[in-house]
Amino acid sequence: MGRRRGVSLSLPPSLLIVLFYFGAFSHVNGRINLTGPSPTPINRDLYHTSDGLMEQIKALVHRHPDKLSLEKFSGKNKGYHAEMTVVTYCRNRKQMHDKSKYRILLSFGQHGRELITSELALRILSILSKEKSLPNIDSLSLHDIFERLVIKVVPMENMNGRELVEAGDLCERRNGRGVDLNRNWSVDWGKKEKDYDPYEENPGIAPFSEPETQMMRKLCVTFEPHIWINVHSGMEALFMPYDHKNTTPDGLASYRMKLMLQRLNHLHCKDRCLVGSGGGSVGYLAHGTATDYMYDIARVPMAFTFEIYGDGTASAKDCFKMFNPVDLITFNRVLNDWSAAFIAMFNMSTHQLDELRSNTTNTTVSNLDKFVSIDDYLNGYLMERRSRYGKKMEVLDVGMQEIRTYFRLFLLSSVLLLLMFCSRISKSSRHIVSGHMAARCPCSYGICKTDEKTTLRDLPTVNYYYYYYSGY
Numbered sequence: 520m521g522r523r524r525g526v527s528l529s530l531p532p533s534l535l536i537v538l539f540y541f542g543a544f545s546h547v548n549g550r551i552n553l554t555g556p557s558p559t560p561i562n563r564d565l566y567h568t569s570d571g572l573m574e575q576i577k578a579l580v581h582r583h584p585d586k587l588s589l590e591k592f593s594g595k596n597k598g599y600h601a602e603m604t605v606v607t608y609c610r611n612r613k614q615m616h617d618k619s620k621y622r623i624l625l626s627f628g629q630h631g632r633e634l635i636t637s638e639l640a641l642r643i644l645s646i647l648s649k650e651k652s653l654p655n656i657d658s659l660s661l662h663d664i665f666e667r668l669v670i671k672v673v674p675m676e677n678m679n680g681r682e683l684v685e686a687g688d689l690c691e692r693r694n695g696r697g698v699d700l701n702r703n704w705s706v707d708w709g710k711k712e713k714d715y716d717p718y719e720e721n722p723g724i725a726p727f728s729e730p731e732t733q734m735m736r737k738l739c740v741t742f743e744p745h746i747w748i749n750v751h752s753g754m755e756a757l758f759m760p761y762d763h764k765n766t767t768p769d770g771l772a773s774y775r776m777k778l779m780l781q782r783l784n785h786l787h788c789k790d791r792c793l794v795g796s797g798g799g800s801v802g803y804l805a806h807g808t809a810t811d812y813m814y815d816i817a818r819v820p821m822a823f824t825f826e827i828y829g830d831g832t833a834s835a836k837d838c839f840k841m842f843n844p845v846d847l848i849t850f851n852r853v854l855n856d857w858s859a860a861f862i863a864m865f866n867m868s869t870h871q872l873d874e875l876r877s878n879t880t881n882t883t884v885s886n887l888d889k890f891v892s893i894d895d896y897l898n899g900y901l902m903e904r905r906s907r908y909g910k911k912m913e914v915l916d917v918g919m920q921e922i923r924t925y926f927r928l929f930l931l932s933s934v935l936l937l938l939m940f941c942s943r944i945s946k947s948s949r950h951i952v953s954g955h956m957a958a959r960c961p962c963s964y965g966i967c968k969t970d971e972k973t974t975l976r977d978l979p980t981v982n983y984y985y986y987y988y989s990g991y
């Protein structure tokens with residue numbers, strides 16, 4: 520999410536006012552306005568360089584080896600290379616793989632120009648390691664919350680894009696080869712709205728074409744988070760699925776998610792934040808986003824996109840100002856408010872997950888149950904499915920398209936064979952047992968002998984949906 524965009528005239532007036540007020544030109548969409556004042560440069564008194572930020576994070580991890588650990592990943596595709604650093608927090612690192620803990624995955628800096636988000640990542644890691652405290656909150660009260668969590672933080676998902684921004688292209692949000700990493704995921708990938716802007720939203724040549732997206736997917740598959748937050752800037756908002764349609768998911772779990780966001784908005788955003796589905800709240804739909812994938816395919820029970828800052832008064836070409844605080848007071852206010860919001864969110868969501876978990880174990884059919892379409896099944900669910908012994912199945916990174924095709928051909932040929940088989944049986948048995956044999960022919964497949972001819976009446980539509988029980 521989070522493109523700069525010209526606001527559609529079809530939006531209701533009230534929404535236009537809200538969008539203008541909160542800076543609709545967010546990680547959203549938009550056209551570059553070439554008039555207006557000179558762009559504001561990156562304020563180096565406030566913001567680290569990307570190297571400096573990563574050095575700070577490494578030093579922090581080094582000082583707290585009991586709580587923090589750091590991993591580096593790299594990936595490449597057709598000559599394009601990307602790296603990613605992931606920091607894992609667990610209050611007692613030896614318990615990092617304790618399955619009773621809730622797992623949280625946070626991504627910052629998915630869009631290059633949103634520098635403030637990576638500063639927030641550093642602040643949250645400093646709070647988790649107790650080097651910094653939250654204003655007005657007793658750190659002892661955080662003990663119980665942190666004890667229950669394992670948190671993976673990706674402080675700078677789009678390192679190559681950020682490099683371009685620091686080299687002077689302050690409006691760049693895409694990765695090092697021009698792909699928007701928040702449009703490169705598989706849910707509704709590649710669909711283009713009327714106001715599609717390739718400068719902002721290029722989805723890549725295929726879902727997961729980009730090494731950064733591949734690494735994030737792999738991280739999700741191996742870590743299996745209960746909570747996902749994709750952190751952006753450009754506006755102030757607490758979004759939940761869906762981004763690709765104008766609605767939130769059905770069911771009690773989704774309803775509770777929304778209530779929690781409304782509470783967070785009241786307590787930590789002073790009711791300034793937009794709350795709701797990304798697609799329904801911003802006024803445009805976003806296709807192929809990370810949060811929709813996390814919720815729909817990876818089955819992360821609580822998946823969000825948080826937008827932590829936006830300056831709607833900034834000129835459309837003044838990207839640093841539009842997406843990042845430029846003065847010390849606002850910079851500190853954003854980091855303090857949002858680190859408090861994140862910690863409060865960890866607390867609320869773990870309680871909510873406790874309730875959902877107990878409801879799930881107390882009912883045979885849970886509200887979390889979902890139908891998974893065959894495409895979703897093959898795109899994602901199959902990849903993350905575990906064997907009954909808990910051993911992870913190998914991730915199927917390639918050949919999904921072919922598998923889908925073969926599976927459809929297999930289904931089609933099975934149906935045809937069945938039709939031929941039943942037709943043969945009914946013909947050969949017509950003179951012997953007449954109606955008796957026909958009754959044994961599988962009417963449930965729509966083939967019933969009614970008179971001299973075998974007919975295909977009432978052939979049911981092949982249902983491509985499987986019932987899936989989401990038991991986390």
Ligand SMILES: [Zn+2]
Nearest residue numbers: 521546630751
């Ligand atoms: Zn963004």
